[in-house]
Amino acid sequence: MPDHFDRPHADHDGVRVIALAQPPLNVLSxxxxxxLADDLQAALAxxxxxxxxLAGAGTAFCGGGDIAEFDTxxxxxxxxxxTLMALIEEGPKPVVAALHGVALGGGLxxxxxxxxxxxxxxxxxxLPEVQLGIVPGAGGTQRLPRLVxxxxxxxxxxxxxxxxxxxxxxxxxFDRVTDEAPLPAAIELARQLAEGSVALRRTGHLPVRMENAEAFLAFARGAVKARPELLGPQACLDCLEDAVTRPFQDGLARELERFHRLRATPQSEGLRHAFLSERLAAKISDLAPGVKPRTVTSTAVxxxxxxxxxIAMSLANAGLAxxxxxxxxxxxxxxxxxVRKTYEDAQRRGKLAAEEAARRIALVSGALSYDALRDTDLLIEAVFEDMAVKRQVFEQLDAxxxxxxxxxxNTSMLDVDEIATFTRRPQDVLGLHFFSPAHVMPLLEVVRGAQTAPDVLTTAMALGRRLSKTAVVARVCEGFIGNRMLTPYLVQAGLLVEEGALPQQVDRAIERWGMAMGPFRMADMAGLDLGAKIRAQYLERHPDVPYSELNQILVDMDRPGQKAGRGWYDHVPGQRAPVPSAAVQQAIEAHSQRLGLVRRRIGDDEIVDRLVLALVNEGALLLEEGIAQRASDIDVVFIAGYGFPRWRGGPMFAAEQRGLEDVVAAMRRLGASGPAYQRRAQVWRPAPWLSRAAERRLGWSSLTEASPA
Structure with a gap:
């Protein structure tokens, strides 16, 4: 399609082309x-x-509704x-859509x-509206089953x-699918429709044909009941049932009512926030316009x-050598x-065609000498998490x-600025923190060093897009955004167990709330022995952090995690669900007794509050320190990298929905109760900016717009 249209419409021997023109996606603001209504009325008259x-200017037909307007x-x-759909469908003149790029949601x-x-x-x-917690609102559930x-x-x-x-x-x-630009074929088809040589179809007049439709819909309902917290899928099925059982106009009216009802729910607000936040994360607030990324055609790990x-497979998946x-x-x-086995397994499971698997395998080659990397555009270090080892690697790379x-x-915790000093080119150094497994997980933390050049940062963000990753910029601190926030979360999990909860209760409570995996199941999967090493190193630098000793106690009991079949849980071969361990419970109770703690009953609400608010408070500190650009970036990190429920919008959005005043009040209540060592460590002292923002009823965005100080 042409990059633009000189006029809002152009005539081709009796066929008027009307172009949607609001780049880049021509959304229906x-x-x-x-x-569009004015242009249609003029053409009809x-x-x-x-x-x-109907066509789209630029690179797309239409990306759908303008989500930014959904709250206005x-x-x-x-x-x-x-109204537009009815004007087209019931109008007296044939209308043909010429689709290219994307035709999503309202565009389809x-x-x-x-x-x-x-x-x-x-x-x-x-029609991806369900991913925003809503149903299509302009006839999608009524027209699509009539066509397909x-x-x-x-x-x-x-x-x-x-x-x-x-x-x-x-x-x-579709009436026609072409490898060429669709506009000429659409004009020709419109002319044939006007002449009557091709029959004209009005979609709303077609029946929905399917034998045993009621049984099929009942089966479909059963399949979505596994996620009862998600409102959109059930509402979509309600709309599809209307398409089968009700007149077309009734179905349209009921679909629109559901659209507006769901649009107002906290769940849809959270999903829309997540969607918009992912797009906002790509924007770097202080980067001058026009900075171009460096060319990357060859890479090394x-x-x-x-x-x-x-990481190598993630690069190969994007077509990079x-x-x-x-x-x-x-x-x-x-x-x-x-690498070979992973791709061959994907081929056997039908996830990759044989030719594609072979192509990706061929993109990954091996080397034993740094000399092989002399002409490489991008070099990613992924060695053991030890500063001395990193130094050796970067000195070699610099040479x-x-x-x-x-x-x-790819460090997950170490100082990227210190690593940059191991070279004579600190401007070329940054962090690319992939999450394991790197070829699967969508998150990429791009860690911007103090001297990282603007075009290096732009290169990293462009790479993230090329790898189909959700890239989020962080400044340098220990753990960056995600792992730094995870520390107080894990601290609270350990304290909860010391005080009276059991691992299975903590996991069950936070998973029911929406987290993909509770902290103890996550620890078993990662390895308690690895966790013990990380904690020991962390405590050397931060001796006041009240980490529970239980993780180390279990390691000493030869319970290193899922890989050995025993950690916080027992892991039975062939049984997917972990089994609570009597031996672990005994060890927990004995440890509480040694600490002089009288174990108490802890409710699920307290568990959720303590875990989530620990994240929120650390997130507020990250905003104050300028580690994260904006609160929504923190939300993106936890949704994409840590299994935070997308429909809750992320920890910072969930806190703002709750009300920051209530968040601070809850933290102060938690700090006023519980063991004395918790209070001494000031675990529940609200971040200064969070306290001031709550007092003045400000939102997270006020941190960057105007300091609440």
């Missing part, structure tokens, strides 16, 4: 809806116009999307209201899946362990074998890497 083609009156003002609904659709094969289409059938419509709508036009070419959704091979560097042939052979190469460390 109120302003766009008004322009013009006797020289026999047919209409603009979402209620006319012309609403439904707009296309389905047209009388025909021509799509470029790679166009991404779908109930079963496919249910799969696309209830799960919010996206597909390419090529994948849906035979579904009935130093260290072929679990993290190094995962990777050199894996190891110290000896045996270690290198193991690393390359891991061999070409000028302008980006030097990155």
């Amino acid at each position: 109120l302003a766009v809806r008004r322009r 013009d006797d020289t116009v026999r047919a209409i083609v 009156q603009a979402v209620l003002l006319e012309p609403g999307p439904g 609904e707009l296309a389905m209201a047209c009388h025909a659709r021509v799509a470029q094969a790679q166009t991404s289409v779908g 059938g109930l079963e496919l419509a249910t799969d696309l709508i209830v799960h919010g899946r996206k597909r390419t036009a090529r994948q849906l070419a035979d579904s009935g959704l 130093i260290g072929g362990g679990t993290m190094g091979t995962g 990777v050199t894996l560097l190891e110290r000896d042939p045996a270690a290198l052979d193991r690393a390359l074998a891991t 061999v890497a070409k000028p302008g190469a980006v030097l990155a460390t």
